[in-house]
Amino acid sequence: MTNPPARPFSVMAKPVGSHCNLRCSYCYYLETPTSLPRMPDETLERFIAQYIAANPGPEIGFVWHGGEPTLAGLDFYRRVVELQRRHLPDGWACWNNLQTNGVLLDDEWCTFLANEKFDVGLSIDGTGWIHDQHRPDPRGHGSYRAAADAITRLQGHGISPDLLCTVTSTTAAHAVEVYRALRDFGTGWVQFIPIVRRDGHGVTPDSVSGRAYGDFLNIVFDEWVLHDLGRLDVQLFAETARTLTGGAPGLCWLAPTCGRVLVVEADGGVYSCDHFVDPGHRLGDIESADLGVLANSPAQDAFGRAKRDLLPGRCRGCPWLALCNGGCPKDRFAMTADGEPGLNHLCEGLDAFFAHAVPELSRVGQMTQRGAAPATIMASLRESRLAVWRGVGRNDPCPCGSGRKSKQCCWDTRPQ
Numbered sequence: 001m002t003n004p005p006a007r008p009f010s011v012m013a014k015p016v017g018s019h020c021n022l023r024c025s026y027c028y029y030l031e032t033p034t035s036l037p038r039m040p041d042e043t044l045e046r047f048i049a050q051y052i053a054a055n056p057g058p059e060i061g062f063v064w065h066g067g068e069p070t071l072a073g074l075d076f077y078r079r080v081v082e083l084q085r086r087h088l089p090d091g092w093a094c095w096n097n098l099q100t101n102g103v104l105l106d107d108e109w110c111t112f113l114a115n116e117k118f119d120v121g122l123s124i125d126g127t128g129w130i131h132d133q134h135r136p137d138p139r140g141h142g143s144y145r146a147a148a149d150a151i152t153r154l155q156g157h158g159i160s161p162d163l164l165c166t167v168t169s170t171t172a173a174h175a176v177e178v179y180r181a182l183r184d185f186g187t188g189w190v191q192f193i194p195i196v197r198r199d200g201h202g203v204t205p206d207s208v209s210g211r212a213y214g215d216f217l218n219i220v221f222d223e224w225v226l227h228d229l230g231r232l233d234v235q236l237f238a239e240t241a242r243t244l245t246g247g248a249p250g251l252c253w254l255a256p257t258c259g260r261v262l263v264v265e266a267d268g269g270v271y272s273c274d275h276f277v278d279p280g281h282r283l284g285d286i287e288s289a290d291l292g293v294l295a296n297s298p299a300q301d302a303f304g305r306a307k308r309d310l311l312p313g314r315c316r317g318c319p320w321l322a323l324c325n326g327g328c329p330k331d332r333f334a335m336t337a338d339g340e341p342g343l344n345h346l347c348e349g350l351d352a353f354f355a356h357a358v359p360e361l362s363r364v365g366q367m368t369q370r371g372a373a374p375a376t377i378m379a380s381l382r383e384s385r386l387a388v389w390r391g392v393g394r395n396d397p398c399p400c401g402s403g404r405k406s407k408q409c410c411w412d413t414r415p416q
Contacts (some may be wrong), residue, residue, distance in 0.1 A: 008055050009260045009295045012065040012274050013047060015039040015072040017266040022068065022101055022143055025134045026166060026195045026206055028275070029067060038072050039266040041079065046286050047264055048083045052094075054292025060094045065263075065274070070104040074112060081116050097121060099164070101135070102150030103143060110157040120154055120161040121191075122147065126178030130170055131156045136204070151185050152200065162189045169205065172212040175219040183232055191235040192220070196331050196345050214349030222413060225360055226382050230374025239359050240354070243323055253328035259304020262295055270294045272303045275330040312340040320354040385415040 016038050018029035020238075052060060062084070064077075077098075084094050097119040105113075113120060124147045125131040132142025154161050163182050165171070182190045194213050197204040208216070217236065224234055239251055249255045252273075262283070263271040270291065272281040281303065285293040294300065307329050314336045315326045318406055326332060327344040334343040346351065360381055367377045388399045398409035406414075 007260065007296075009262060010063065011047075011051055011262050011264050011291070012063045013039075013264045014043070014065050014067060015069055015076060015266055016067045018067045018070040019071055020066060020101075021071060021103055021137065022135055023138055024136075025125060026168060026197060026204075028197065029277075030390065036266040038076065039268075043266070043268045043286070044076075044079065045083050046268065047291070048080070049087045050237075050286055050291035051088050052084075052089075052092075054290070054295065060088075060092070061097065062094060063099065065099045067123060068101055068103070069098060070100050070109065074109060077112065077116075095119065099123075100150075101143065102147045102154075103137075105150040105153060107153065107157075110153050110159065113154070114157040114159055118159075120159055120166050122151060122154070122161040123164045123166075124148065124151065124182070125168075125182045126165050127170060127174070130168075130174065130178065133170065134166070134168060140148055148185075151187065153403075155187070160187045160189070162191060163187055164191045164193060167192050167194045167208050167213060169208050169212060169217055172208050175216045176223060178221050179220045188231070189233050189235070192217075194331075194346055207348075208346075209349030210344075210346045210350075211352070212349070213346050214352030217349065217353040219413060221353070221357045225357075225364070226378055226385075226415065229285045229364065229378050236353075237357065237361065240323055240357065241365055244358065244362055245365050249325075254324055256308050256325045257304045258307045258329065259300050260295075262291075262300070264291070273329075275328065276303075279352040294334065310342050312336050314338075314340070314343060320351060321356075323354055323358075324350050331399045378410045382415055389414050 017036060019037065020029070021399070023030075038045045048062075051062070062080070064080075080096070090095060096116065098113065099121045100123070102122045102124070123135070124144070126132055128142070128144040128148075131144040131147065135143050135147075137143055151161055151163070163185060165178065165182055179190075193206050196207050217372050220234065221237060224232065239249060239254055244250055252258045252261050252266070259272060262271065263274050264278055264286065265271070265277070269284040270283045270285060270289075271277045272283060283297060283300055285355070286294075291335065307326060310332075311326045315321060324344075326342075327346060327350065331345045332342050334345045334347065335341055336343045363381070364377055367380065372380075392399055392406055394407040394411055395405050398404050398411070400410050402409050
């Protein structure tokens with residue numbers, strides 16, 4: 001084994017590769033070939049041992065991803081925790097995160113996850129009709145009821161799952177409905193994942209446009225900051241607030257460089273990123289090479305630096321550069337107005353979101369530091385917004401500064 005690297009890294013382990021019990025319309029793994037039904041025991045132990053040895057500790061996080069990782073079976077995860085205990089040095093600890101669609105989570109599963117203190121991320125697309133439209137099972141039947149029941153079952157065992165909701169073109173058009181449906185589960189955490197898929201003609205119809213993504217985020221932000229502060233966290237809002245207060249981004253796609261979150265497939269193959277599981281980004285495998293060496297290889301370092309080095313000039317001069325750093329490389333296929341490649345497909349939306357949310361997020365941070373309670377902060381923000389709208393009629397210029405009439409812009413979302 002090699003000495004621990006100076007920089008820690010993370011791994012998404014895919015114990016069943018792209019195998020899944022759903023057929024989500026937007027899944028980017030559907031065309032990823034998977035040769036093994038499940039990660040063999042010897043590969044599992046090799047992965048766990050190498051991953052622990054290559055990280056500086058004393059705490060290490062394991063993320064179990066898919067496909068649908070529960071298809072590996074409950075005994076697989078019993079073996080996981082047994083191997084982790086065997087290979088962890090004295091005084092070290094680890095945590096596990098299971099990313100699942102929830103379909104297989106019965107009481108036995110939930111009891112195990114609770115006893116072993118697993119974190120759970122559960123995919124659910126807000127409302128039943130949107131979820132079932134995009135997340136059917138192989139027979140075409142919707143999976144919303146199973147996902148919703150899994151959330152309730154997990155909560156009954158003391159687990160508050162993180163809710164993962166995709167933002168498709170459909171979702172973006174129903175922002176308030178989707179947000180409130182997720183909020184009402186009462187888990188305390190929501191993550192919105194924009195769907196951007198390319199085909200031979202551009203992006204697919206279910207992909208969210210930059211403008212629609214920005215509108216969605218701003219509508220959700222207004223609901224959250226005026227009604228749910230302190231009750232619920234939304235990942236992008238929390239990450240933005242963290243950066244505004246001097247913290248480092250906790251998400252790879254918001255960081256200046258990437259490459260510190262690798263993928264280990266069921267056969268032990270190691271890839272640069274969850275979104276780049278392809279021959280061109282295969283770093284090697286844990287049978288013939290050490291995971292720590294692969295994580296710190298010149299190829300992986302170059303992959304990570306490319307995010308920063310290939311930024312177009314527009315991004316380098318953007319006032320929001322420190323907040324998004326160009327976004328995820330998988331989405332950076334658009335052209336700038338002057339014809340430079342590498343612009344994020346979602347740039348327009350992120351720009352609109354930061355312009356809308358940063359002033360109030362900064363104010364929230366300042367008031368929080370002074371000890372103000374969430375209810376006090378929300379009341380203050382609501383009063384400030386009401387003051388902006390006083391005396392503004394439907395045919396007056398919108399206070400947001402768009403130049404459009406209020407009735408054609410923010411009238412329907414003004415504070416009441």
